[in-house]
Amino acid sequence: MKIVLDAMGSDTCPEPEILAAIEADRQNPGEIILVGPEALLKERIKAAGGDTAAVQIVDASETITMEDKGLKLALKAKKKNSHTSMAVGIDLVLSGQADAFITAGNTGGAMTTAFFRMGVIPGIERPGLMGLFPTRSGPCSVLDIGANPDCKPEHLLQFAVMGSVYANRVRGISRPRVGLISNGEEAGKGNELVRGTAPLLKASGLNFIGNIEGKELFGGEADVAVTDGFTGNVLLKSSEAVARLITETLRQELMSSTRTKIGALLAKPAFSTIKSLLDPGEVGGALLMGVNGLVFIGHGRSDARAMVSAIRTARKAVQSELLAAIKTAIQEQLNAVQSPEVK
Amino acid sequence: MKIVLDAMGSDTCPEPEILAAIEADRQNPGEIILVGPEALLKERIKAAGGDTAAVQIVDASETITMEDKGLKLALKAKKKNSHTSMAVGIDLVLSGQADAFITAGNTGGAMTTAFFRMGVIPGIERPGLMGLFPTRSGPCSVLDIGANPDCKPEHLLQFAVMGSVYANRVRGISRPRVGLISNGEEAGKGNELVRGTAPLLKASGLNFIGNIEGKELFGGEADVAVTDGFTGNVLLKSSEAVARLITETLRQELMSSTRTKIGALLAKPAFSTIKSLLDPGEVGGALLMGVNGLVFIGHGRSDARAMVSAIRTARKAVQSELLAAIKTAIQEQLNAVQSPEVK
Numbered sequence: 001m002k003i004v005l006d007a008m009g010s011d012t013c014p015e016p017e018i019l020a021a022i023e024a025d026r027q028n029p030g031e032i033i034l035v036g037p038e039a040l041l042k043e044r045i046k047a048a049g050g051d052t053a054a055v056q057i058v059d060a061s062e063t064i065t066m067e068d069k070g071l072k073l074a075l076k077a078k079k080k081n082s083h084t085s086m087a088v089g090i091d092l093v094l095s096g097q098a099d100a101f102i103t104a105g106n107t108g109g110a111m112t113t114a115f116f117r118m119g120v121i122p123g124i125e126r127p128g129l130m131g132l133f134p135t136r137s138g139p140c141s142v143l144d145i146g147a148n149p150d151c152k153p154e155h156l157l158q159f160a161v162m163g164s165v166y167a168n169r170v171r172g173i174s175r176p177r178v179g180l181i182s183n184g185e186e187a188g189k190g191n192e193l194v195r196g197t198a199p200l201l202k203a204s205g206l207n208f209i210g211n212i213e214g215k216e217l218f219g220g221e222a223d224v225a226v227t228d229g230f231t232g233n234v235l236l237k238s239s240e241a242v243a244r245l246i247t248e249t250l251r252q253e254l255m256s257s258t259r260t261k262i263g264a265l266l267a268k269p270a271f272s273t274i275k276s277l278l279d280p281g282e283v284g285g286a287l288l289m290g291v292n293g294l295v296f297i298g299h300g301r302s303d304a305r306a307m308v309s310a311i312r313t314a315r316k317a318v319q320s321e322l323l324a325a326i327k328t329a330i331q332e333q334l335n336a337v338q339s340p341e342v343k
Numbered sequence: 344m345k346i347v348l349d350a351m352g353s354d355t356c357p358e359p360e361i362l363a364a365i366e367a368d369r370q371n372p373g374e375i376i377l378v379g380p381e382a383l384l385k386e387r388i389k390a391a392g393g394d395t396a397a398v399q400i401v402d403a404s405e406t407i408t409m410e411d412k413g414l415k416l417a418l419k420a421k422k423k424n425s426h427t428s429m430a431v432g433i434d435l436v437l438s439g440q441a442d443a444f445i446t447a448g449n450t451g452g453a454m455t456t457a458f459f460r461m462g463v464i465p466g467i468e469r470p471g472l473m474g475l476f477p478t479r480s481g482p483c484s485v486l487d488i489g490a491n492p493d494c495k496p497e498h499l500l501q502f503a504v505m506g507s508v509y510a511n512r513v514r515g516i517s518r519p520r521v522g523l524i525s526n527g528e529e530a531g532k533g534n535e536l537v538r539g540t541a542p543l544l545k546a547s548g549l550n551f552i553g554n555i556e557g558k559e560l561f562g563g564e565a566d567v568a569v570t571d572g573f574t575g576n577v578l579l580k581s582s583e584a585v586a587r588l589i590t591e592t593l594r595q596e597l598m599s600s601t602r603t604k605i606g607a608l609l610a611k612p613a614f615s616t617i618k619s620l621l622d623p624g625e626v627g628g629a630l631l632m633g634v635n636g637l638v639f640i641g642h643g644r645s646d647a648r649a650m651v652s653a654i655r656t657a658r659k660a661v662q663s664e665l666l667a668a669i670k671t672a673i674q675e676q677l678n679a680v681q682s683p684e685v686k
Contacts, residue, residue: 069529134588136588136591146526149532149534150534182573183492183572183580184576188413190492190573191492191571192492192493194492194573213577213580214577214579214580214581214582214583214584214585215580215583215587217581218581218584218585218587218588219588227577228534230525230533230534230574231577233526233527234524234525234526234556234577234578235577235578237526237556237557237558238556238557238560238561238581239557239581239582239585240557241557241560241561241562242557242561242582242585243585244561245477245478245479245561245620246586246590246617246620248479249479249616250613250614253612253616253617254613256613259609259610260609260610260612260613262606262609263605263608263611264613266603266605266606266609267597267602267603267606267607267610268606269599269602269603270593270597270599271593273596274589277592
């Protein structure tokens with residue numbers, strides 16, 4: 001197995017990537033390929049105390065930055081002999097020299113590069129970005145969290161199929177519960193998109209539990225939750241912002257007097273639980289589902305631990321033959337829809 | 344000034360309503376009108392130690408319950424001589440016998456009853472539900488939080504005008520900052536609705552600060568945030584759910600050992616700040632904006648304190664002549680759009 005790690009992705013790159021690569025290589029020698037400017041990476045690996053001979057490096061002289069967007073990004077992403085670390089890394093997966101690609105870089109850049117170079121799985125109209133949300137009882141896979149601001153019901157059905165396969169293969173859930181994010185649990189509630197999607201999910205053979213709201217989502221009642229990329233992105237970012245508002249206000253208040261400081265010290269184990277509940281590093285990034293290859297996109301703020309976590313998830317996805325399973329499931333869904341009984 | 348309070352709204356009605364009415368009447372004698380079954384209310388007022396002669400009661404023998412929805416609700420809401428507490432209360436405002444109506448009952452029921460009986464302000468196509476979200480620096484008015492799952496750009500512009508007037512009149516903010524909730528701050532980001540709304544807001548003369556994400560919303564960078572009723576509702580409910588997940592997990596963890604219990608006891612003042620930051624009772628309900636009258640809709644879980652808070656907000660809205668100010672602002676917006684310079 002070979003996992004390609006974009007060395008030039010995270011906000012503080014390439015340090016977290018290099019540390020993660022050294023650690024991953026220690027666990028599974030020969031598994032990691034770092035892509036980025038070779039000379040720089042070798043120098044930094046040495047500086048970090050790593051073995052430059054152990055970690056495989058594939059040279060990529062350019063990077064896609066946060067400034068790359070719109071047409072400029074599309075052209076960079078499509079370019080035949082592109083030297084960006086994302087393009088070089090994704091091409092390694094495409095050519096079969098590697099099994100998965102991980103980057104903590106520009107999300108739009110990674111999605112666009114993957115989309116143009118890998119194409120989509122037959123039967124998929126739009127790739128969807130899947131993130132794991134913390135809940136009362138383990139994570140919930142939510143998609144789309146930002147690839148497609150405007151979606152059609154068919155896209156959400158495809159997201160549900162892909163999310164279910166992931167929950168089954170990678171997370172080991174036998175009949176993943178699929179919820180449809182809505183403004184009301186009752187059937188018939190929702191916007192036009194939700195009202196159009198619910199019947200498709202009901203007829204899909206998936207374990208559709210109906211419309212869900214925040215309460216059910218964060219209460220852990222669904223293993224997979226589908227929504228359009230606009231709502232999913234707003235949901236993701238506001239959840240993070242609410243969590244930050246609470247934890248930072250609490251921290252501030254706890255530091256405001258000697259009494260509360262002592263209290264905070266004693267109560268520390270409780271705060272650690274909250275921290276790990278909310279820590280994106282525990283999860284390790286989003287998965288771009290629907291493109292013809294395994295592409296993981298980590299948070300720009302990812303540290304080495306988050307990268308190691310992403311590598312672990314990617315390894316699991318490769319081992320469980322996630323991509324092949326998704327292809328089969330989508331094909332089955334298409335066949336079911338085209339069969340005369342359903343028509 | 345007369346404020347009508349639906350005595351049969353909250354989950355534990357009429358107790359919180361009665362306690363709030365007694366308290367409000369103590370502060371401003373003769374201000375409150377309770378609507379509901381007269382005999383029952385008198386009995387309960389007496390039981391609560393209140394003066395049955397002091398609090399004015401208008402009899403309403405029926406109630407709209409959580410079971411009322413769809414066509415059944417619409418018919419109940421429209422019915423000419425309706426005896427539901429919502430219809431009776433709203434009719435008092437409509438006939439000029441009262442200045443504002445407050446209910447903690449079925450949100451859909453209140454919106455439908457108000458819409459059918461009061462109609463909309465000239466120039467408004469859709470009423471919007473406005474809620475106050477806690478942020479790092481005071482509340483932000485968000486609308487629509489659930490009246491219209493599918494919106495057009497014009498609706499969001501109208502929400503922005505109404506939200507700005509509220510922030511100005513009731514909250515005393517001179518040039519309220521208006522944000523457009525989106526999946527990315529950059530201009531050009533967003534779904535179809537956001538991309539269509541941004542130019543309207545830019546041309547509106549409002550203090551439009553651009554697209555905002557969760558970070559800006561909960562960071563307190565906007566006084567008013569507009570979105571469609573689907574996204575707003577998902578945002579509201581997931582924010583509440585995230586806050587509950589964090590606070591309940593924290594409570595559980597704090598109670599898990601003697602050490603953390605002592606810590607929690609010492610740190611109590613800090614937790615109280617968080618509690619009041621997140622407590623909907625501090626805010627006191629949502630405002631249905633765009634109907635031809637002042638209608639406040641509280642949370643079903645409202646207690647007496649939340650009701651008193653809603654009464655205080657309603658009082659402020661009446662005193663500041665909110666409704667007339669909204670009518671003027673909408674008219675000005677319409678005139679500006681119809682003027683040849685803008686065309």
